Amino acid sequence: MIVAHLDLDAFFAAVEELEHPELASQPLVVGGDPRGRGVVATANYVARRYGIRSAMSCAEALRRCPHVVVVPPRHRTYSEYSRTVWTAIREVVPTLERTGLDEGYLDVGEVAPDFRRARVVAEAVQAAVRGATSLSCSLGVASCKVVAKVASDRRKPGGITVVPAGREAAFLAPFSVRLLPGVGPRAEDRLGAAGIELVGQLAALSDGELARLLPGKIGRLLRDRARGIDPRPLEEPVDTVSIGHEETFPQDVSDREQLHDELRRMALRVADRLRESGQVARTVTTKLRYPDFSIRSRSTTLPAGLADGERIGALACELLDRALADRPGALRLVGVSVSKIEDFEQLALA
Numbered sequence: 593m594i595v596a597h598l599d600l601d602a603f604f605a606a607v608e609e610l611e612h613p614e615l616a617s618q619p620l621v622v623g624g625d626p627r628g629r630g631v632v633a634t635a636n637y638v639a640r641r642y643g644i645r646s647a648m649s650c651a652e653a654l655r656r657c658p659h660v661v662v663v664p665p666r667h668r669t670y671s672e673y674s675r676t677v678w679t680a681i682r683e684v685v686p687t688l689e690r691t692g693l694d695e696g697y698l699d700v701g702e703v704a705p706d707f708r709r710a711r712v713v714a715e716a717v718q719a720a721v722r723g724a725t726s727l728s729c730s731l732g733v734a735s736c737k738v739v740a741k742v743a744s745d746r747r748k749p750g751g752i753t754v755v756p757a758g759r760e761a762a763f764l765a766p767f768s769v770r771l772l773p774g775v776g777p778r779a780e781d782r783l784g785a786a787g788i789e790l791v792g793q794l795a796a797l798s799d800g801e802l803a804r805l806l807p808g809k810i811g812r813l814l815r816d817r818a819r820g821i822d823p824r825p826l827e828e829p830v831d832t833v834s835i836g837h838e839e840t841f842p843q844d845v846s847d848r849e850q851l852h853d854e855l856r857r858m859a860l861r862v863a864d865r866l867r868e869s870g871q872v873a874r875t876v877t878t879k880l881r882y883p884d885f886s887i888r889s890r891s892t893t894l895p896a897g898l899a900d901g902e903r904i905g906a907l908a909c910e911l912l913d914r915a916l917a918d919r920p921g922a923l924r925l926v927g928v929s930v931s932k933i934e935d936f937e938q939l940a941l942a
């Protein structure tokens with residue numbers, strides 16, 4: 593597995609800066625009323641230089657920086673930006689697990705076979721987010737979620753940290769146990785009382801010491817994580833309402849005939865799967881990935897559903913030609929998928 597954890601940089605504050613460019617150079621806090629009991633939701637990077645942090649009271653933020661600008665949160669606006677961001681990310685890495693408006697895990701392994709190319713994909717994700725919204729994000733790339741999560745926080749803002757396979761435990765070792773996802777205040781206290789402050793110390797605990805400090809499953813889970821072992825898969829929300837095939841070529845392909853052949857072959861397989869489930873589809877989509885990992889897709893929607901592989905193939909080829917007319921070049925991957933899937937049997941009965 594190659595997984596990236598992505599985190600938008602100072603998200604709420606960054607959105608406010610975009611919408612009010614005059615605020616960008618000033619210390620800015622998105623949060624509650626500073627005269628009441630409001631807390632800082634997000635501080636921009638200028639405000640952080642004054643020691644202002646998320647979850648601090650706004651009153652304390654004002655003490656640290658009397659000229660800090662405090663603006664109330666506008667959640668609907670942030671949700672809209674978030675939606676645009678995730679749509680742009682999906683264009684580069686289709687399989688992902690959102691864990692919040694501004695963070696989530698990306699299945700980078702699906703599009704990059706190794707860690708060197710995973711970095712290129714991470715850069716393509718940053719470019720896509722910047723292109724769609726002007727927002728910046730940071731990514732950590734690793735062999736499992738826990739390491740990716742810690743890594744995404746290392747080079748903020750706008751950073752990428754890649755931890756290649758085999759380096760997980762060494763990467764985590766120097767950090768405070770507090771930074772290890774899953775270590776709550778209670779576990780931190782118990783470990784701290786025994787002099788265990790760094791992840792590397794937790795990783796090195798013997799079974800006996802561990803059972804004494806953090807008995808049961810939780811202790812073993814945290815020690816595994818400290819060693820960079822985390823079998824959690826990505827949990828994608830169920831919105832797989834499409835059937836598709838795609839293929840990454842061993843070498844980039846520019847020959848149009850070869851690309852058409854591939855698409856027609858994949859279309860036949862898609863049609864087989866539709867027929868097996870007694871379904872028809874109204875939308876055909878062709879996806880293209882260029883050598884720089886950027887993606888184009890073209891779709892067409894028909895008035896009636898079809899499950900005919902040759903027709904799906906012909907449409908897919910037309911869509912490819914259209915996309916290549918917009919942006920010519922060799923391709924790293926092509927794919928065909930169908931969506932707006934309907935039950936053939938039900939249609940026939942209706």
Ligand SMILES: [Mg+2]
Pocket residue numbers: 599600601602603694695
């Ligand atoms: Mg964030």
